[in-house]
Amino acid sequence: MNILELKNVSMIYGQVKALYDVSLSVEQGEWLAIMGPSGSGKTTMMNIIGCMDRPTNGSVILDGEELSRLSPAELTAIRRDKIGLIFQQFHLISYLTALENVMVAQYYHSMIDEGEALLAMERVGLKERAKHLPRQLSGGEQQRVCIARALINYPRLILADEPTGNLDETNEHIVMEILRKLHNGGSTIIVVTHDPEVAVEADRTVFLEHGRISNVVRKNDVPDAVKAKDMQLSSAR
Amino acid sequence: MFRHMLIGALTRQRGRMFMIAMTMALGASISTAMLGVMMDVGDKVNQELKSYGANLMVVPKGAALLGDLYGVEDGLGVTDKYLAEDELPKLKSIFWAFNIVDFAPYLETSVSVSGPSGTEQCKLVGTWFDKHLDTPTGESLNTGMVRMKSWWDVKGNWANDDEASGGAVSGMIGANLASKLGVAPGGKVSIPANNGGDVMIMGVFQSGGAEDDSLFVPLSFVQRISDRPGAVSRIEVSALTTPENDLARRAAQDPNSLSRHEWDTWYCTAYISSIAYQIEEVITNARAKPVLQVAESEGAILQKTQLLMLLLTILSLACSALAISNLVTASVMERSAEIGLLKAVGASSTEVSVLIMTEIMITALSGGVVGYFAGRGFAQIIGHTVFGSSIAARGLVIPLVALLVFVVTLAGSLPAIRMLLSLRPAEVLHGR
Numbered sequence: 331m332n333i334l335e336l337k338n339v340s341m342i343y344g345q346v347k348a349l350y351d352v353s354l355s356v357e358q359g360e361w362l363a364i365m366g367p368s369g370s371g372k373t374t375m376m377n378i379i380g381c382m383d384r385p386t387n388g389s390v391i392l393d394g395e396e397l398s399r400l401s402p403a404e405l406t407a408i409r410r411d412k413i414g415l416i417f418q419q420f421h422l423i424s425y426l427t428a429l430e431n432v433m434v435a436q437y438y439h440s441m442i443d444e445g446e447a448l449l450a451m452e453r454v455g456l457k458e459r460a461k462h463l464p465r466q467l468s469g470g471e472q473q474r475v476c477i478a479r480a481l482i483n484y485p486r487l488i489l490a491d492e493p494t495g496n497l498d499e500t501n502e503h504i505v506m507e508i509l510r511k512l513h514n515g516g517s518t519i520i521v522v523t524h525d526p527e528v529a530v531e532a533d534r535t536v537f538l539e540h541g542r543i544s545n546v547v548r549k550n551d552v553p554d555a556v557k558a559k560d561m562q563l564s565s566a567r
Numbered sequence: 568m569f570r571h572m573l574i575g576a577l578t579r580q581r582g583r584m585f586m587i588a589m590t591m592a593l594g595a596s597i598s599t600a601m602l603g604v605m606m607d608v609g610d611k612v613n614q615e616l617k618s619y620g621a622n623l624m625v626v627p628k629g630a631a632l633l634g635d636l637y638g639v640e641d642g643l644g645v646t647d648k649y650l651a652e653d654e655l656p657k658l659k660s661i662f663w664a665f666n667i668v669d670f671a672p673y674l675e676t677s678v679s680v681s682g683p684s685g686t687e688q689c690k691l692v693g694t695w696f697d698k699h700l701d702t703p704t705g706e707s708l709n710t711g712m713v714r715m716k717s718w719w720d721v722k723g724n725w726a727n728d729d730e731a732s733g734g735a736v737s738g739m740i741g742a743n744l745a746s747k748l749g750v751a752p753g754g755k756v757s758i759p760a761n762n763g764g765d766v767m768i769m770g771v772f773q774s775g776g777a778e779d780d781s782l783f784v785p786l787s788f789v790q791r792i793s794d795r796p797g798a799v800s801r802i803e804v805s806a807l808t809t810p811e812n813d814l815a816r817r818a819a820q821d822p823n824s825l826s827r828h829e830w831d832t833w834y835c836t837a838y839i840s841s842i843a844y845q846i847e848e849v850i851t852n853a854r855a856k857p858v859l860q861v862a863e864s865e866g867a868i869l870q871k872t873q874l875l876m877l878l879l880t881i882l883s884l885a886c887s888a889l890a891i892s893n894l895v896t897a898s899v900m901e902r903s904a905e906i907g908l909l910k911a912v913g914a915s916s917t918e919v920s921v922l923i924m925t926e927i928m929i930t931a932l933s934g935g936v937v938g939y940f941a942g943r944g945f946a947q948i949i950g951h952t953v954f955g956s957s958i959a960a961r962g963l964v965i966p967l968v969a970l971l972v973f974v975v976t977l978a979g980s981l982p983a984i985r986m987l988l989s990l991r992p993a994e995v996l997h998g999r
Contacts, residue, residue, distance in 0.1 A: 382911065382993035402991075403915060410913025421908040421996060423572075425579035430571055437568035438913035479912065 332391075333358045333486060333518050334379065339388035339398075341374045341541075348374040349385070350541040356487075361509075361519045363529035366538035372522045373491070375538065379520060380413055380489045381405040393486050410439050414480030418492035420472040422464040428475045429460035432482050439483040450478040454508055470501025477508055488512065490521045494528055506531060569922070576926050580898070584930045587894050591934030591972060592941060594887025598880045599942025599968050604949050605876040606961045611954040612869050621670075621715060621803035622839060625650065625846055625855045649674075649798035652786065654850050658804065659702040661845035666807040666837050669714040671695050672799040674789045678763070680782055682748025682756045689744050690781040691758065693789025696726045696739075712739075712783070715803055716774070723752025723770035728785045735765035736788045741779035745771045756782070762792045804846065804855070808839040810869050815840050819857075884975050891979030895927055899983040899990075906987060907995030916988045923987060927980050928973070935972035939965065 334356040341349040349371045356362050366372050377383035378390060381397060384405070390397040393412055397405065409415075422431045432447040451457045454474035456467075464472055473493060480488055493509070494502040502525075510531060513519055521528060529535045530549075537545035577584055627648035650672070658667050674693040679686050695711035702708065713725045726737040740750060745768070750756055754768045766784055773779060790796050811819075818825055818833045819840035825833060833841050843855035899906065909919050943960060950958035 377993040380911075380993075382991065382996070406910065406913060406915055409911065415911055417996060419904075419996075421904060421911075423575070423905050423908065425575035426571065430568070430575075433568055434572070434909070435912040438909070438918065442568045 331358050332356065333360075333393055334520075335389075335391040336375075336379075337389045337391075339375075339378060339385045339390060341371070341378065341383070342386045347541045349378070351388070352538075352541070352543055353388075354536060354543065356518060356520065359513075359516050359518055360534065361513045361532045362521070363532035363535040364520065364522045364538060365524065365526075365529050365535055366544075370538040371541040372538055374541075376489060376491050376520075376522045379487075380415055381409040411483070412486040414483065414485035414488045416473070416476050416480045416488065416490035416493050418495040420464070420469075420476045420496075422472055422475055422479075424464055427461050427463055428456060428467060428471075428478075431464070431475055432479045435479045435482050447478075447482060450482045451475070453481065454478045455504070468501070470497050470504055473497060473501065473505055474508065477505065481512070486518065488517055488519045490519065492523055492525075493521060494523070494525060502527075572922060573925060573929070576922075577929065583894065583898050583901075584926070587891060587898075587927065587930045588934030588937070590887055590890040590894065591931040591976065592938035594883050594975060595935040595938025595968055595972055596942035596945055597883035598971055599939050599964055600945035600949060601876040601880040601883070602964045602967055603943065603946035603958050603961060605873050605880075606963065607946075607950070607958045608869065608872050608876070611950070611956070611958075612872065621805045622808065622858050623804035623806055623843055623846065623855055624858060625802040625804060625850060625853050626800070628852050628854045648852065649795060649800055650802060650850060650853055652790075652797045652799050655799070655802065656700050656702045657849040658802075658846060659700075659706055659708070660704055661842070661849055662834065663806070663837050663842050663845060664704065664706075666842060668805045668807060669710045670802055670804040671711050671715045672786060672802045674786055674793065674795065674798055674800050676789055676793045678758050678760050678792070680744070680748060680756050680758055680766075682750045683754065684747065684749030687744060687747050691789055691792075692778075692781050692783045693786040694783055695786055696728050696737075696783075698728050715805060716772075718774075720773040721770045722772070723768070726769040726783065726785070728787075735767045736784050737769045738766040738782055738784040739770045739772055740768050740783070741781050742771055742773040743779040744782060758792065760792050762794075764788075802850075806839065806842050807837065808842060809837045810867075811838055811840070814838075818844075884971055888975045888979040891927075891931065891976060892982050895923075895980045895983040896986065899923065899987050903990060903995045906990055907992040910990070911992040911996055920984050920987055924977075924980060924984065928976055931972055931976040932969075935968060938972075939968055942968070 332355045336352055336354045339349055339352045340347065352375065364372050364375060374383070378385050379392070381392070382405075384400075385398055388398065392408065395408065397408065400408065422428075423434065426434065429444070429447055429451060432450055433442045433444065436442045436447060448457060448460060451460045454477050456471060456474050456478070459467060459471060464475070467475065473496070477493075490509070494505055497505060506528065509519060509521070521532060523529055533549050535547045536543055537547070627650055629648035652672060655670065655672055658664075658670055661667070671694050676691050677688065678691045679688050680691070697709050697711045697713045699707070699709050711728070721739070726739045729737075735755065740748070740756070745751065748756055750768050752768055752770050755765050756768060757763070757765045766782065786799070790798060814825075814829060814833055815836075815838035818838070822830065822833070822844060834844070839857040843857055846855040847853050906919055906923075910916070946958040950956055
């Protein structure tokens, strides 16, 4: 069953075709990676899927709802109820503690529940650091708080933009392990990444070039080592 | 959570919030000072203008008619109509009793006065110098010329209303007459008329007017020698008044031309014409005439002063609104990622606007409170520097300043709120 469907989606800014006639579907529980060089349309696609932007053409169906004709307020409601966002820059609120940052998402979703927020912190291994401010946390820890915030409302879709882009190798492994656990638990994950090591974890990797899908690689199609090498080549291109 | 976010934002952006609070404090302080002075300036200007003399003259009806028709001054022999001295305390029983600040009765006659250098025919004026009165309303007060003629240049002391030692009465003599009679403070002149006697000169005054050729003595003395016990030829009244407007001018011409509602409004406002009307109601056979030069000057000075205060208030608030606008806009720009994040996790534009506006309002109101108290201080400085007295703290200033702080903060925040509403998470979180 498809949780997400993009049909002939285009995003055109003046003369620039950031995305052009892209069609894609994502199954419930699937881990999809979106790769491509800078300017290939990855962020544009993420913004459209994440209900932060509307395509100029085509339709986007998330969990059975057509998004392309919805107002900004309706898109906000969909984003709040169905999507968990993980950012490369973490985007934590500097004056709130790690726990409060998680609770912010609860607050705007329904009502706050400190116990549940602490549980989410525990799932990312940061229960002991719940009362710390973002500046007192390492980059990896901040990203894990960001993941806890994304998970707190049990979203239908987790959308991660370069989740390991600002992390060292150790933290990258920790974050990937969390995502892996989420996937194994049945969560649908879409990751936008430059990193083949991240993409190799996905069930399917979509390559974008000049706003179009240039290649699709499935995890089961080729062995990981070959696939990673293939991805590096595609990414470099 | 809202409280956490609010406290967090307020405490962790202390610098910017302090600037907003101080900007508002400055605006609120100037507004408080100006509004306070504006509301009190009427009384202050009235107090100042008291030095120009009384603003109401009460005369008997017949004498008023003679004055109006022939320009004849009131005085003994001009008319046989007089006011009753024992009715004077009733002036403090009218609706605007508290606005009657001072009053002094006069009874005049022409007598020969002998002094060390000779004898002169002059005007003898009986009056109250500093009379103690118990009014029908139970109020006690001192009133008379000491307060009414505060601008007179007096050498020696003011006379008093009691008889001086040795059976003589105390009196004040005009500088011209004193020079003709060769008398100085502490000297004595005598009035050889029927029932006359000696007058102990307590002070020599210079008024710059016709009074400089007169001798002022206690009212009872003139009543005795002119054989008019309890009579008064005119009363000068100094009253605190509201500047005249069209309603007051119409009422002054004919109070019966007003509708019932207009009449009530006029009667219950301290216009000089309504005070005059109320005086005529309590003093038998009296005609109360406003001294228009004083009343008009009062109104004109008051209006100009109030306009100046109002303009200063508007300017200071406009400056505050501009400064707040800049500060809040800068704050929203600086926090665009945070605002984008809140929208990304599901906050509506309204919810984010409410959060930001609450932060700004709390900050501005705190500044407003500081500004209010600072403004009260400024008002006192203005009061003492300009009017030589303190400015009364009016309760009405508090809600007015609170309302102005709210409106100015709202107006100043509007550009930032518009920016905030148009801010899209995709633009600030992903740079598109």
